[in-house]
Amino acid sequence: MIDFIFPLVGRFHPILVHLPIGFLVFGVILIFWAGKKYSIYSPIIQLAFLLGGISAGFASISGFLQYQGEGYGWDSVKFHLILGILTTLLSFGLWYHLKKSVAYPAYLKIKAATLLVILTLTGHLGGNITHGDDYFTEVLPPELQVFLGGETSKNEPLELPEDNWEEVEFYAGAIQPILDQNCKSCHNPKKLKGELDLSTFKGIQKGGEDGAILESGNPEKSSLFTRLVLPEDDEDHMPPKDKRQPRKEEIELIKAWIASGPSENAKLGEAAINASLVTPFFKKNEIPFYPVIEVAKLPQDSISKLREKGFFAEQIKKDSPLLKVSCINFPTFSDSDWQMLQSAKDQIVYLDLTGTAISDVVLEEIASLPNLTVLKLNQTGINGSSLGKLVENKNLKLLYINNTQVTVDKLSVLDGHPSLEKVFAFDSPAADSEKSSLLSFYLETGNLNLPPLPTDTIVY
Numbered sequence: 001m002i003d004f005i006f007p008l009v010g011r012f013h014p015i016l017v018h019l020p021i022g023f024l025v026f027g028v029i030l031i032f033w034a035g036k037k038y039s040i041y042s043p044i045i046q047l048a049f050l051l052g053g054i055s056a057g058f059a060s061i062s063g064f065l066q067y068q069g070e071g072y073g074w075d076s077v078k079f080h081l082i083l084g085i086l087t088t089l090l091s092f093g094l095w096y097h098l099k100k101s102v103a104y105p106a107y108l109k110i111k112a113a114t115l116l117v118i119l120t121l122t123g124h125l126g127g128n129i130t131h132g133d134d135y136f137t138e139v140l141p142p143e144l145q146v147f148l149g150g151e152t153s154k155n156e157p158l159e160l161p162e163d164n165w166e167e168v169e170f171y172a173g174a175i176q177p178i179l180d181q182n183c184k185s186c187h188n189p190k191k192l193k194g195e196l197d198l199s200t201f202k203g204i205q206k207g208g209e210d211g212a213i214l215e216s217g218n219p220e221k222s223s224l225f226t227r228l229v230l231p232e233d234d235e236d237h238m239p240p241k242d243k244r245q246p247r248k249e250e251i252e253l254i255k256a257w258i259a260s261g262p263s264e265n266a267k268l269g270e271a272a273i274n275a276s277l278v279t280p281f282f283k284k285n286e287i288p289f290y291p292v293i294e295v296a297k298l299p300q301d302s303i304s305k306l307r308e309k310g311f312f313a314e315q316i317k318k319d320s321p322l323l324k325v326s327c328i329n330f331p332t333f334s335d336s337d338w339q340m341l342q343s344a345k346d347q348i349v350y351l352d353l354t355g356t357a358i359s360d361v362v363l364e365e366i367a368s369l370p371n372l373t374v375l376k377l378n379q380t381g382i383n384g385s386s387l388g389k390l391v392e393n394k395n396l397k398l399l400y401i402n403n404t405q406v407t408v409d410k411l412s413v414l415d416g417h418p419s420l421e422k423v424f425a426f427d428s429p430a431a432d433s434e435k436s437s438l439l440s441f442y443l444e445t446g447n448l449n450l451p452p453l454p455t456d457t458i459v460y
């Protein structure tokens, strides 16, 4: 019933430690400040050291109980504890010394200064235990941290290289980074919650206060895995509720590691795991929107000629050979004018024929643009009868047929197009089709069909 007393006293340690600091610092100040008037202050100084000694004693005991009850490692607390006890003994020593001799020997100051140094060291080591020994350096600029010999590695989320993930060590390259990010703050050699160190392979092998946390080949019997998938409200759930939780994919990877017979050095490729387990961790490469290709730059005077004819033509970016061509100021452009664009056939990646006089015939020509990525055919007379030609545009990603007569049946010849991502079909028959969801590309119709809400029928 009274089992809770010791842990409770232990919890008071962080509060109790401030009392001796106050008393003892006050006592030391008085020793230095009193000077000739020492005899007047003597009783107060004695009292300061007596109270300092008593409170330091209580702080040491509560500290010891906290160490016992909260899973701190002996290595991380030993110096703090020893110095705390030394502080207690020195305080009583000083008090006894002052009580016995009224004289004011010079070496009292030395003793007082020594006590102050030990007290400071004790406090500093205690602070390191609770706040981590990077408490002060953490806020310094990274360069200064490196200069002071610190590690600046922030716990980055796990990333795996797409092209040779098989070569990454399963434990060191995947599992430990996950544990570092999600578990290490509580399970490290200094803060051994559940007497468990998850910062090294050895620690994982060793297990915690309830014994092993791994059963090779059997994740369902390994608390390293089972605790992660308990309902978050379960008191055994790890990490504790309200703390940062690992991603589902990370938990799956831990499961696979245990199932593979958790080894320290095996490579991911050797573990016979499903590749889908690692894909969520691939670095997101910025995929360039336009094709990455070697094409000759169109001579500047050819571009100028296009402009003279009424096209808007410009490079997609400085120094790129790829061109954006638009007929925004050339509404009379028709099928027979195609010849003018023939010279820029390889360079055109963006073609806007919105509002021009073209017909479906021009699609045969457009099909010969190997790098075309965006095609706009809005507000034209096309009905889509030749849309199938665009299958040849292996780089086409966006197609605009807003305000045309294209139906979804005509459009469906593009179903399965290798690169087409999206078709914009506002104000066209295709927009009213139910079939759009069956297509391999996304059909943007602008029709927001919201389900009717009960409130829609309420008459106010």
Ligand code: HEC
Pocket (backbone or CB within 6 Å): 179, 182, 183, 184, 185, 186, 187, 193, 194, 195, 196, 198, 207, 208, 209, 210, 211, 212, 213, 223, 224, 227, 228, 235, 236, 238, 239, 240, 243, 246
């Ligand atoms: C906020 C602190 C905290 C974090 C973060 C945390 N744990 Fe714990 N863990 C504890 C505490 C406290 C205990 C002891 C109480 C208990 O057994 O539930 C514990 C116990 C455990 C145990 C049982 C050890 C034993 O033998 O009793 C396992 C296994 C465990 N944690 C795994 C993990 C894993 C895996 C992670 C990261 C995904 C994690 N923990 C993150 C605080 C934490």
